[in-house]
Amino acid sequence: MTSGQIPGIRDSGVGTLTRRDRRRFTVAGCAGLVLVAAGLLFWQAGALAPRFSAFSGGFGEELLDDSPERPGTLLVHEERTVVNDGFLPITVAELTASGRGLAPYSVTAQDGRDFPRVLEAGERLPVVVDYAVTDCETATEVIDLRARVERWWGTAEAGVPLVEALPGITGPVTSACGYAEFMAEHRGEPG
Numbered sequence: 001m002t003s004g005q006i007p008g009i010r011d012s013g014v015g016t017l018t019r020r021d022r023r024r025f026t027v028a029g030c031a032g033l034v035l036v037a038a039g040l041l042f043w044q045a046g047a048l049a050p051r052f053s054a055f056s057g058g059f060g061e062e063l064l065d066d067s068p069e070r071p072g073t074l075l076v077h078e079e080r081t082v083v084n085d086g087f088l089p090i091t092v093a094e095l096t097a098s099g100r101g102l103a104p105y106s107v108t109a110q111d112g113r114d115f116p117r118v119l120e121a122g123e124r125l126p127v128v129v130d131y132a133v134t135d136c137e138t139a140t141e142v143i144d145l146r147a148r149v150e151r152w153w154g155t156a157e158a159g160v161p162l163v164e165a166l167p168g169i170t171g172p173v174t175s176a177c178g179y180a181e182f183m184a185e186h187r188g189e190p191g
Helices: 019-045 172-185
Strands: 052-064 073-084 090-098 102-109 117-119 124-133 144-151 154-160
Touching (some): 052 172, 073 090, 073 144, 124 172
Antiparallel strands (some): 052 073, 090 117, 144 154
C-alpha cells in the first residue's frame, strides 16, 4: 500500500487545548504575575532588604600634631544625612564605617541620641562620621557606611550608598590630604 492509499484520520481537536487546560494555564499565568508584582512591592518597600541612601552635608579636617596617642593624625569630620528609602519603618541598631586607608573613630547621630533608632519611611537621620586618614596614597575617597537593622525575624546589614555630589567637587579625603600636604610644606614658617 502506498502513502496515497492510506486514508487520513482527521481530528479537528488535534493540537488544541481543552477548555479546562486553557483555564489552568490562565490561572497559573495570573498567579505568576501576582507573585512577581508582590515580590517587587516587597523589594521596594524594604521588607526583604532595607533600602537606604545618604547625602553629604559637608566636612572639615584637622591635623592633630600634638596628640600623644596618635601623633600626626589627619582627622576628618564628615556630616551625612541617612534616608530610609523604603515604605516601612526600620530600626537601625548601629551604623558603622569602613574604607581602605581610613580608620573610623565613630558614627553618631547629630542630635546626640544613641542607637537603636527607628526611621520611618522617608525619614532623614543626620549623622557625623569621624575618621582618620591613615594613608593618602591608598585611601578611598568616600568612607562606606553600613547599617545593622533589627527586624522581628532577625538582624540584617545593608549598605548606605552616598548619593554622588556634583562632579569636580573635591571630596573629604582629597581635601584632607591636600590640607596635610600644605601644612607639612609650611610648617615652621612665620605666620
